[in-house]
Amino acid sequence: MVEDNSQDAAHAEDKLKVATYAVDYLQVYTETIDRYYPAVLQELITLDAAADMLPLYDRRLGADTDVVAAHAATDFYLFFVDAAQVSVDRLEQLPGRLDAGWTHTATYDRRLADVREWLDLRLPELAAVNMPNTDFFSFDTDYWQTQAREHGTAAARRDGDRAATNLPRIRETAHRSQERNQLAQRYLDLSTSGLTPQDRGTQFERLWRDLLSFHGWHPKKIRISGEDNDFTALYNGLHILGETRWFATPMTGGKMREFLAKLDTRPQTIGLFVSHSGYDDGALSVIRRSVATKTVVRFDQTDIDRLFLHRADLGDLFSEKLRDAYDYLFERDDQK
Structure with missing residues (x-):
């Protein structure tokens, strides 16, 4: 019984580390977008495209976002998911087949796909984090708060730059959608109007x-x-x-x-x-x-x-x- 309680306490502590990392990651992501991309953000909001281009902006862990995490002695994966059940939905130990050799030889996209499949991840995914060759739980919370801010900043800069690059296309898509809506409305008006x-x-x-x-x-x-x-x-x-x-x-x-x-x-x-x-x-x-x-x-x-x-x-x-x-x-x- 003492051993089981000890394992439960360790698991709870690990979940707390993951939650702390995720909270700081989301916070700095939003701060970075607000600081460096305010004009891009406002236009994306106007065009109803902010959620697609900046998926973690203004997200709150446990309110509208959860995380699913998986780890091994030399690997760590965290998936932000669109849900509001608990802060850390799941924390799993990676199976033996997803070992250090697999981490070394598989591409980034292949590793993410394999872990998603193994987790049977069904919740809508917002973003993913992978830290290969890292034993997440061997470091203390302060270290991972620092890492979270670095990682969240980098992700926000990447998404912000991508959004800025894609704004012309997004504007054109929104404009064409508006044109189609206007054509449809004119057609409906012809069907119901009292015209001769x-x-x-x-x-x-x-x-x-x-x-x-x-x-x-x-x-x-x-x-x-x-x-x-x-x-x-x-x-x-x-x-x-x-x-x-x-x-x-x-x-x-x-x-x-x-x-x-x-x-x-x-x-x-x-x-x-x-x-x-x-x-x-x-x-x-x-x-x-x-x-x-x-x-x-x-x-x-x-x-x-x-x-x-x-x-x-x-x-x-x-x-x-x-x-x-x-x-x-x-x-x-x-x-x-």
Whole structure:
């Protein structure tokens, strides 16, 4: 019983050392970011990217962060995890297979991966610390407080520099996300507004050209004597002539024949027809009968919803539908 109590006391003391190290590490990490990267931090907060780029900033052990640690006589690992159960969630002795030879020969990333797997670490991980060739518990608490401040400062400088370097990309990503949100909202507004059919059609045409611009398709509104077209665009070297329609009823065969006639003088152009109300059987028949000489890609409401509301990639969707159009040439009736 005395031996068990002694082991429990030693384990508790070891956990206290780990907790002390972690507290000082987190504290100096935040202090370093505040001191050297205040402008970067504020912009990251504005862009809602601080947690990704500075994962340990303003973290508190036992409040929103725990640690999982593993050690051997010549190795030590500590993982900061996103949890708030206890300060030191686990402190484990490394197994024999993760010995000094493994520490010496395995790469840093390989060692971390092996230890994570052995720990069966399931909590969301924020950061990791590895001290190879170090017997963590042979030093006193004062020593590890000093080490924690050195390590936490180095980690904060590394993350801060990385955040500063990545700010232009983060700004661009945030800007594009905002643009996508605005496009989606404009589309939803068209679905619920009290616009006249003519005004809604005009706004839908403009919205579609803005979507093309967002995806880098360089749309143009062109007017030719006796012919009105909603847009032309360029995608992967293809010239595209397109029309948009938001009617109360599906497109008919007559509407499709009118569109196909515009492709007669443009043999190298692919047609893109966008109909929020879909297509009737006559329209589909006209499009398919023309596939040997004219290619038309058609989008219906499902496709439009995918682009505006579910952030599908326009190029991927267009390529998928273009292949469907071309593959029709080679379709066979398996029933014959």
